[in-house]
Amino acid sequence: MVVTFSPDSRSSNASSLVHNQLPRDIAFDIQIYEIDFSQGTPKLISLDDSPLWVFPPSLFLQPGQSQQLQFRWLDKKLPSTDKSYQVSLIEQPIVKQSINKQSINKQSQLTMLLNVNLIVHLDQPRLVPKLTIKEPHVEDGFIVTEVLNEGKGAGRLSDYEIKITKNKTLSDRILKDQLKANGYDVFFAPHSTSVIKVPMPQSLQEGSLNHLRLVLAR
Numbered sequence: 001m002v003v004t005f006s007p008d009s010r011s012s013n014a015s016s017l018v019h020n021q022l023p024r025d026i027a028f029d030i031q032i033y034e035i036d037f038s039q040g041t042p043k044l045i046s047l048d049d050s051p052l053w054v055f056p057p058s059l060f061l062q063p064g065q066s067q068q069l070q071f072r073w074l075d076k077k078l079p080s081t082d083k084s085y086q087v088s089l090i091e092q093p094i095v096k097q098s099i100n101k102q103s104i105n106k107q108s109q110l111t112m113l114l115n116v117n118l119i120v121h122l123d124q125p126r127l128v129p130k131l132t133i134k135e136p137h138v139e140d141g142f143i144v145t146e147v148l149n150e151g152k153g154a155g156r157l158s159d160y161e162i163k164i165t166k167n168k169t170l171s172d173r174i175l176k177d178q179l180k181a182n183g184y185d186v187f188f189a190p191h192s193t194s195v196i197k198v199p200m201p202q203s204l205q206e207g208s209l210n211h212l213r214l215v216l217a218r
Helices: 101-106
Strands: 002-005 013-019 026-036 043-046 052-055 058-061 066-073 083-092 115-122 131-133 137-139 142-149 161-166 169-174 192-199 212-217
Touching: 002 013, 013 058, 013 115, 026 052, 052 083, 058 066, 066 115, 131 212, 142 212
Parallel strands: 002 115
Antiparallel strands: 013 066, 026 043, 026 058, 026 083, 052 066, 083 115, 131 142, 137 142, 142 192, 161 169, 161 212
């Protein structure tokens, strides 16, 4: 699940609903990590004093119960780039005092604890992405390339129209949200490199793909 909100807007908080669909009680403690995308593979940085406020800091849900998680930016200073955080709901064992020896024998001695991760993106409209597209290649019927975001703002592939050119001539285009409608989108974090895969249009012949380019246009 992904939550996006702007800390400098009038409504500087956001929320997400957690619902217990399991047939048992569950209890979670919450841990917040900043996500660093600059190393190629996303890295989680544990935060003891997070500027992202999450309430409540722990949850207890009986079967069928729901709880709203609220997110708010607390720091008076906004970050210099858009930020992404992972909010991890880490299940804690629940000790029931009324269990007797006979009921223990009937129950499985193995307890599987559940972890749930939410991604929270801090979006600042004044910060914009700056995308550089590397040389594409064809792989299993897809045009594949890497996109480097050198800007301070984040973006998504669904924000752009994709123009496919060959020998500087427009060959085909994919409209905004067209790939997202089929369940495919890519998030471009600041200072990150992401791989995108675009279906090769039928207008292109596989034997003549020299000077193939992708252009992302707002």
